[in-house]
Amino acid sequence: MLFYKFIFIKIIQSIILGALILLSVLYIFSIIELLSQNYELTDTLVIGLINTIELLMTIPSILLLMSIILFWNNLKKTNELIIIRHYLSLKKIMLIYSLFILIFASLEINKNNLNSNIKYLKEIYLKGFTETEINQKVFFNFNNQELTISKFNGLNIKKRIIAEISIYKFKNDIFEKSIFSNENHIIGNKIVMKNPNIVTSQSIKDIKGQYVINLEEFEDGFYSNLDKLNLSNKKELVNPIGLLKKITLMIVLFAYISVFISREAINKNASALKYISISVLIFIYSFVTSQIYLESYHIVFHLSVLLTITFYLYKNLINE
Numbered sequence: 203m204l205f206y207k208f209i210f211i212k213i214i215q216s217i218i219l220g221a222l223i224l225l226s227v228l229y230i231f232s233i234i235e236l237l238s239q240n241y242e243l244t245d246t247l248v249i250g251l252i253n254t255i256e257l258l259m260t261i262p263s264i265l266l267l268m269s270i271i272l273f274w275n276n277l278k279k280t281n282e283l284i285i286i287r288h289y290l291s292l293k294k295i296m297l298i299y300s301l302f303i304l305i306f307a308s309l310e311i312n313k314n315n316l317n318s319n320i321k322y323l324k325e326i327y328l329k330g331f332t333e334t335e336i337n338q339k340v341f342f343n344f345n346n347q348e349l350t351i352s353k354f355n356g357l358n359i360k361k362r363i364i365a366e367i368s369i370y371k372f373k374n375d376i377f378e379k380s381i382f383s384n385e386n387h388i389i390g391n392k393i394v395m396k397n398p399n400i401v402t403s404q405s406i407k408d409i410k411g412q413y414v415i416n417l418e419e420f421e422d423g424f425y426s427n428l429d430k431l432n433l434s435n436k437k438e439l440v441n442p443i444g445l446l447k448k449i450t451l452m453i454v455l456f457a458y459i460s461v462f463i464s465r466e467a468i469n470k471n472a473s474a475l476k477y478i479s480i481s482v483l484i485f486i487y488s489f490v491t492s493q494i495y496l497e498s499y500h501i502v503f504h505l506s507v508l509l510t511i512t513f514y515l516y517k518n519l520i521n522e
Contacts, residue, residue, distance in 0.1 A: 209286065209298055216273035217302070220265055221258070229254040248327060256320045262309035263451070266302070267458055267481055274462035275474065283468045292519060295463050296456055303455045310451060325424075341420055347374045352420070362388040367395055369415075377403060381413060391417050446501070447492055450508045454488045457511055460518035484511070 232250040241249065258265065277283035286295070309316070339357050343350040349372040356365025364386040371378045383398035393415040400407045417424055461481050466472060491507045 205286075205289065206298065209295070212277065212282075213269070213273055213299065213302060216276065217265070217269040220268040220272055224258055224261075224265060224268065225254055228257045232257070249324065252320060252324045252327065256317055256324075259309070259313050259316045259320065262306050262313060263455065263485070266306040266455060267485060270458050270462055271478060271481070274467065274477075278468055278470075278472070283463075287463070287465060287468055292460065292463055296459050299456075299459050303452065303459075307448070307452055307455060311448060339424075343419065348372065352415075359388075364388070364393065367393070367398075383413065388417075393417065446504050446508060450488065450492070450504070450511060453508065453511045453515055454484060457484055457515045457518070460515055464518055464521070484514075487511075 229250055232253040233246060236246045236250050236253075239246075274283065277286070339354045341350075341352040343352065351370040351372075353368040353370075354364050354366070355368075356363075358364075366384045367382070367386050369381040371380070379400055379402045381395070381398050381400050383395035385396040387394050387396075395413040395415070397411070398409050398413045400409060458481050461467065461477055461484070467477050488507070488511065491504070494503065496503050
């Protein structure tokens, strides 16, 4: 039991160390990016930390890969990995790692929801110090062949009012319509335009009532101090083989472990560059193939990817 506890502690230590390394690097780049914006020092440090956590949540599989490399490198240097492999087979070590694989696979699958929660926390923080009136804010929202330009004049977050709102919609570079209102309020997570005017190429109409805009369309840029922001709304295609991709993700994470815990990899003469390169290639292959969408034979393509990774994992296991 103490032997298994030792392995668990070493794995957890490797994950913590990997997270600290990635956080440090990402935090530095996040702070550098924020320096171009006119935030106070304290606000820059806090927003930079939130941005860093958000970035880290987009790459949980990379964190697992890094922790495996650290686990392998640290134990190999002290010959502890050779002792572990003497008493435990590759299958048993992978079984011990299964708990962490399930955790990281869950983070990978649900990272979009986690990032939404982090963005919401950032919005709450930005609301706290965005009290002055912003003269003008413009959003350029691209979605396929559609362009929406949202222009806010006299925006005051504290009073939750917007003096004027103008929205222009284009499709395939052709003007469709514009919406204008000078009676606007921010209510909850929405902008309510009262009695707006709608202008098209054929007519000008007054709408009796309300026109509602969801603030989620502007992400966290609505509360930032930038006056012009480019947005990109990319709607994911309906994925009928989500389960197949999730299984592939699990197999890929197990393949990472099989690369580093094999008997060849624990030898003193084993090249770190060789095995790190193999794992990076596996990651790139799995990432690129998961992003490819084919009009025809889509399921066949992803099934072949799953079989390729599965065969590689089986080959490593059978050779042990």
